[in-house]
Structure formats: structure tokens, C-alpha cells
Amino acid sequence: MSDNKNLTPEQLASFVIEFFQNSMPFNRALGFQIESLEDHEVQIRMPWNNMLMGNPVHKILHGGATASILDTVGSVVALMYGIKQLKPEEVEDFKNTLANNGTIDMRVDYLRPGKGEEFIATASVIRRGRKVAVCRMELHNEKGQHIASGTGTYLVG
Template structure:
């Protein structure tokens, strides 16, 4: 199986098989070993401040973490010689968030949101990603740095 097919299958699994992502409406649009993109739409259930009607900070952090984790996962796969399902599953069990820093720049307002992530460093044990959240008007709402266990 080719890496691109694997990435597509993983995105499908994360989009349909993870109840928390579904609850928030997070959808992985694309990812590879260099970058990832996650999108979600405004929903009233995501309100963190009912007076201002802005995103809850936990939603922002979760979306950033998903994008960072996805690009870290792609880095695990890129380093594998054996792309069998069993080997991929064995290596994906190692993936976890070690640290997540979220910097809130502006109130989370918008109808549609895009999170992008890029790898800053990828080693045999740890990967570091930089993530950004923008709305449909390209207003930069938040950014984050995620450190992920990959090995």
C-alpha cells in the first residue's frame, strides 16, 4: 500500500471513528509528513463565552492538537520500511501528546475555521509541530506548539 492511500485511510478513520472529533465537527481535510489541515464549522454548542459568542478555548486547543497529532502520525509512517497494516497499527500505538501550548490571539469568531500544522522537528522518539487556527476571513485566532511521542 502506498503512503498516500494510508494517509487517506487514516484520515477517514479519524474523521469517522473518533467520537470526540465528531462531537466537535473536526474534519481532517489532508495531511502528509510536512503539513496537515483540519476544518470545522461554527456550531452553537462550541460556545465558550455566551455573551461574546466565541469558541471555547478547549475547542481551539483540541483542533490544534488534532492537526499537530496528524502531522506527527504522518512522520511516523514516513519513517517505516514496512507499511503493513500490522506494523502501522503497532507504531500508531506510540503516538501521544506530550505537551501542548496554545496561544489565543483573538476571540474565536467566524463561521468556518481552518487549522494548519507543520512539523518543526521530527526525531525517532519525539516530533514537534506548529499549528495555526484561522477563520474564513483568514483572521489568525490562535497558534500552538505540540510535542508528540512518536517512538
């Protein structure tokens, strides 16, 4: 992304999605497809991949893959929520802090076995301050079955 001082919040949001989806090798390995929805909401789709199987007897998604998609959707939605709140003169400064953002803490509740052909993660911001955001994340399969929930705390400023 150029160092254009006239960067818009929409351009910054597109940059964040592009970065998380295409610049992070781990996210690419998991097959994440990040979609921006209305009002800077985010969902991540992950197709079934036999390499992500945690239980080969029952063909169940590994818990680490579940935690990874929840963590990523929480991170992205926390950033998108912050971008949505920016004034035009704050966009460039926010962009310059992106490299310092990260997960502070995360909890995952595994509700049922991760069975499915596709997994869809969504998240919402519970509370966001100037430096920290707390998000609630959910993972469902393509049939709408609720696989896992999570709560994450993210450094965002």
C-alpha cells in the same frame, strides 16, 4: 484496514485521516473535517457550532475547542510526516504503533477571540525524531484572522 503486508504509505495516510475523522467520537462531535493536502500536509476545518461557544455574550469559540483542533492537527501532521519518510518495508510496523501514539505536551497561545463561521487549523513539523515530533499549529477563521497558535510534542513511534 486489512493486515496486508503490501500496504502503501498512501493507504496508511488515508487510514490515519479516516481514523481521526470518523473513529474518534470527540472529533466527530466537534465536526472536524480533515483534509489531506499535497506532500502529506493536513488541514482541519471546523464549522461554527453554538454548542462550542465559550462566551455567549460575544459568541466566541470555547478555548477547549480551540485547543482540541490544534492538538488534533498537530497529531495528524506528525504522523503524516512520519509516513512520508517510510520505506515500503517499514509501513506495516509503523501502522502497528499507531495505537501507542499521543500528545506529550502542548502549549496554546490565544491571540484573539474565536469569532467566525468556520475555523481552519494547519500544522507543520518543526522537528521529528524516531519517537517524538514537535509541531507548530495555527488556527484561523474563514476570513484569515489568526485566532490561536500552538506548539505540540507528540509520541510518534
